[in-house]
Amino acid sequence: MKLSIPEEEIIGLGNFGCQGCGAVLAMRYALKALGRNTIITLPACCWSVIDGPFPHSLVNVSLFHTAFETAAPAASGIRAGLEVKGKKANVVAWAGDGATYDIGFGAISGVAERNEDIIYVCYDNEAYMNTGNQRSSATPFKAVTTTTPINSPKENHKKDIVSIMADHQIPYLATASIAYPEDLIEKFKKAKDIKGMRFMLIFCPCPTGWKYSPSLTIKLARLAVQTRIFPLLEVEFGKKWALTKDILRPKPVEEYLKLQGRFKHLKEEDIKEIQHLVDENWERLLEKIKR
Amino acid sequence: MRKVLMGNHALSYGVKLSRAEVIAAYPITPQTEVVELLSEMCASGELKAKFIKVESEHSAMAALIGASFTGARTFTATSSQGLALMHEMLHWAAGARTPIVMGNINRAFGPPWSIWTDQNDSLSQRDTGWMQVYAQNNQEVLDSVIQAYKVAETVELPAMIVLAAFVLSHTSEPVEIPDQEKVDEFLPPYKRKYKIDPEEPHAFGGLTTPDNYFEFRYKIQKAMEKALNEWEKVGEEFGEIFGRRYGLVETYKAEDAKNLIVSSGTIASTARRAVDILREKGEKVGLIRVRVFRPFPGEKISEILSSANKAVVIDRNISFGASGIFYQEIKAAIYNKIKKPKIFGVITGLGGRDVTSKDIVEIYKEVMKMEEPSSEIIWQGVNL
Ligand SMILES: Cc1ncc(C[n+]2csc(CCOP(=O)(O)OP(=O)(O)O)c2C)c(N)n1
Ligand code: SF4
Numbered sequence: 001m002k003l004s005i006p007e008e009e010i011i012g013l014g015n016f017g018c019q020g021c022g023a024v025l026a027m028r029y030a031l032k033a034l035g036r037n038t039i040i041t042l043p044a045c046c047w048s049v050i051d052g053p054f055p056h057s058l059v060n061v062s063l064f065h066t067a068f069e070t071a072a073p074a075a076s077g078i079r080a081g082l083e084v085k086g087k088k089a090n091v092v093a094w095a096g097d098g099a100t101y102d103i104g105f106g107a108i109s110g111v112a113e114r115n116e117d118i119i120y121v122c123y124d125n126e127a128y129m130n131t132g133n134q135r136s137s138a139t140p141f142k143a144v145t146t147t148t149p150i151n152s153p154k155e156n157h158k159k160d161i162v163s164i165m166a167d168h169q170i171p172y173l174a175t176a177s178i179a180y181p182e183d184l185i186e187k188f189k190k191a192k193d194i195k196g197m198r199f200m201l202i203f204c205p206c207p208t209g210w211k212y213s214p215s216l217t218i219k220l221a222r223l224a225v226q227t228r229i230f231p232l233l234e235v236e237f238g239k240k241w242a243l244t245k246d247i248l249r250p251k252p253v254e255e256y257l258k259l260q261g262r263f264k265h266l267k268e269e270d271i272k273e274i275q276h277l278v279d280e281n282w283e284r285l286l287e288k289i290k291r
Numbered sequence: 292m293r294k295v296l297m298g299n300h301a302l303s304y305g306v307k308l309s310r311a312e313v314i315a316a317y318p319i320t321p322q323t324e325v326v327e328l329l330s331e332m333c334a335s336g337e338l339k340a341k342f343i344k345v346e347s348e349h350s351a352m353a354a355l356i357g358a359s360f361t362g363a364r365t366f367t368a369t370s371s372q373g374l375a376l377m378h379e380m381l382h383w384a385a386g387a388r389t390p391i392v393m394g395n396i397n398r399a400f401g402p403p404w405s406i407w408t409d410q411n412d413s414l415s416q417r418d419t420g421w422m423q424v425y426a427q428n429n430q431e432v433l434d435s436v437i438q439a440y441k442v443a444e445t446v447e448l449p450a451m452i453v454l455a456a457f458v459l460s461h462t463s464e465p466v467e468i469p470d471q472e473k474v475d476e477f478l479p480p481y482k483r484k485y486k487i488d489p490e491e492p493h494a495f496g497g498l499t500t501p502d503n504y505f506e507f508r509y510k511i512q513k514a515m516e517k518a519l520n521e522w523e524k525v526g527e528e529f530g531e532i533f534g535r536r537y538g539l540v541e542t543y544k545a546e547d548a549k550n551l552i553v554s555s556g557t558i559a560s561t562a563r564r565a566v567d568i569l570r571e572k573g574e575k576v577g578l579i580r581v582r583v584f585r586p587f588p589g590e591k592i593s594e595i596l597s598s599a600n601k602a603v604v605i606d607r608n609i610s611f612g613a614s615g616i617f618y619q620e621i622k623a624a625i626y627n628k629i630k631k632p633k634i635f636g637v638i639t640g641l642g643g644r645d646v647t648s649k650d651i652v653e654i655y656k657e658v659m660k661m662e663e664p665s666s667e668i669i670w671q672g673v674n675l
Binding site for chain 1: 312313315339340341343344345346347349350351353354355356357358359360361362363365379380383487488489491492493494495496497498499500503
C-alpha cells in the first residue's frame with residue numbers, strides 16, 4: 001500500500017500522553033516532515049511529560065528541556081551555537097498555547113522581529129493542560145476550564161495569534177490540523193526549506209481538558225476546520241495570505257461544540273453568538289486573502 | 292599592552308581575549324558599555340562571535356544556555372533588575388551545567404530607583420549554583436574573566452564576575468591587556484562533553500523522579516567543592532604566565548594582626564588604606580578580602596581568623612530581617628572552630644553611599660570599644 005505521508009516513524013512507541021491526545025500526533029507528523037536532523041527546545045507543557053521521564057525520550061532527535069517562557073530564545077541560542085560550530089539542523093521550538101500566547105509571547109515576538117532562523121511550533125490545545133486545564137488566552141469564548149468554571153465561563157475571545165505573528169512579517173506562517181496530516185506535513189516540508197522565522201500553529205484536541213471521548217480526537221479536529229473555527233492557511237511575509245483548504249459549505253459550529261464537555265453549558269443564544277463570531281472571523285480572513 | 296580602561300570595558304576586553312563565541316545581552320545602566328563595546332567588536336570582525344540582541348535579560352540567559360549546550364563559549368552582562376529578571380534562568384544554567392560567564396555590575400534594587408552600587412543583586416543569586424567573584428579593580432576584572440572561563444569549563448558551572456557600579460564600572464584605570472597568544476595558551480577552546488549535536492541525539496533536562504534528582508544536585512555541590520581548588524590553581528597558573536597572582540581570598544598585613552577587617556569588592560580596597568592609617572597609630576590590624584564568594588572559602592577564612600581577637604565584617608548588602616550576608620557566611624564558617632575571634636557585622640554604603648577609608652577607621656575604632664557586638668547589625672552612616 002502506498003501511504004500519503006512518509007512511512008518512517010521517528011518518534012517511538014508508547015508515550016506518557018493521555019489516550020487520544022492530539023498533541024502526540026502533531027509531533028509524530030511534524031517529525032515525519034522534518035526528519036532526524038532536528039533539534040527541539042521544549043518548555044514546560046504536556047509534551048515535557050509525554051516525552052517521558054529521564055533518562056527516556058520519545059522523540060529520537062535531540063531535545064532540550066527549557067523553562068516555560070523560553071522555547072524561542074533557547075532555540076535561537078542553539079541556532080547561534082550551531083552556526084559557530086559549523087553544523088546544520090532544523091532548530092524547532094515546540095510549545096503549548098500557554099507558553100506561546102501568554103508567558104513566552106514577548107520572547108517569541110523578539111525572535112520573530114529578529115527573524116531568527118528557527119521553526120516555532122505551537123501545538124494549541126486551548127488551555128494550560130499540564131497544570132490541569134486552566135484558561136489561557138487561546139481558550140475559546142465561553143469555554144469552561146478550572147479557572148473559568150461553569151458559572152463563569154471564559155468571557156474573552158481567543159487571541160488572534162495568527163494575525164499578530166503575521167504582522168511580524170516573518171517569511172512563513174501556517175496553521176495545520178492533526179485531522180489533515182498530508183496538509184500538515186506539506187507545510188512543515190515547506191517551512192523546513194525556508195530561512196528565518198517560521199511560525200506553525202497546530203490544532204490539537206485534548207480529550208482530558210475538553211471532556212470528550214478519546215475516540216473523537218480526529219473527528220473534532222476535522223470539525224474545527226469544517227465549521228471554519230480553525231481555518232487552514234498560510235501567510236508569507238505577513239502579506240500573502242492563502243487558505244490551503246477552503247470551506248465552501250461550513251458545518252454549523254453546534255456540531256463541533258455539542259461533542260465537548262467544556263461547552264455543555266451553552267445555551268442556544270451562546271451558540272448563536274459563537275456562530276456569529278466565527279462568521280465574522282472568516283469574513284476578516286477573506287479580506288486579508290483578497291488584499 | 293597597557294590601556295586606560297573603565298571597568299566595563301575591562302570586562303569586554305576579557306571577553307574578547309577569551310574568544311567568546313555567542314553573546315546575548317540586553318541593556319541596563321550601568322552595564323551597557325560592556326556589551327556596546329562587544330557589539331562593536333563583533334560588527335568589525337575583531338571578535339568572531341554571534342551577538343544575539345535579545346528582548347530581555349531572561350531571554351539572554353535562555354539563549355546562552357542553548358548556545359552553551361552546542362559547545363560554544365558564551366557571555367552576557369547585566370545589573371540589578373536585569374539580574375533579578377534572569378533569576379529563573381540562572382538556576383537553569385547551573386542545573387544544565389553550562390559554563391556561561393557573566394559580568395554583573397552591582398547596582399542597588401528599586402524602589403526607590405537607584406543606579407548606584409550595592410551587592411544585593413548578586414547576593415540574592417547566592418543559591419543559584421553560580422560561582423561569584425568580587426573584583427576590586429579593573430585589572431582584576433579583565434583577568435578574572437579569563438580565569439572564570441577556565442574554572443567554569445573545568446567544573447561545568449556558570450560564573451559571575453561582579454564589579455561595583457561606577458566605582459569600577461565607569462572609573463578608568465590603566466589596565467595591562469595580555470597578549471592574545473598567551474591567553475590562547477592559558478585558555479584552550481571549550482570542549483563540551485555532553486552536547487546538543489544533530490548527529491548524536493540526546494534529550495537533556497527531562498522530568499526526573501525523586502530517584503534521580505537528588506544526585507544531580509549532589510553533583511553540583513561536588514563541582515562547587517572542586518571549584519575551590521580550581522580557583523586557587525587557575526589563579527596561580529595565571530600568575531605564572533601573566534605575573535598577577537589571584538586566590539580565593541587576599542590578605543593585607545594579616546600575618547601578625549590581632550584584629551581583622553573582612554570585606555569584598557571596592558570597599559576592601561578602601562579598607563587597605565584604613566589598615567595603613569590604623570597601623571600608623573599602632574593598631575595591630577589586617578585585612579581579608581573575600582574575592583571568591585561562591586564557592587565560599589570558609590575554611591580558608593576561618594584559618595586566617597583563628598589567631599585574631601576580633602573580626603569586623605563590612606557588608607555593602609543586607610538580608611532584610613537578618614543581617615549582612617558576608618557576616619552571616621563568615622560567622623557560620625567559624626562557628627564550629629575552637630579558635631575563633633569575636634565577630635562584628637557592619638552594614639554600610641547601601642545604594643552607593645560613599646565609604647571612605649576614614650569611615651572604615653571610625654568603624655574599626657567603634658568596634659574596638661565593644662566587648663561584644665551590640666547587635667547583629669552595626670550600622671554605619673545612616674542619617675535619619
Ligand atoms: C514560570 C513558570 N510559571 C508556571 C509554570 C507552571 N506550568 C508548567 S506547564 C504550564 C502550562 C502549560 O500550558 P501550555 O503551554 O498551554 O501547554 P500544555 O500543558 O497545554 O501542553 C504551567 C502553567 C512554570 N513551569 N513556569
Ligand atoms: S492533557 Fe490533553 S494535551 Fe495533555 S497529554 Fe492529556 S490529552 Fe494530551
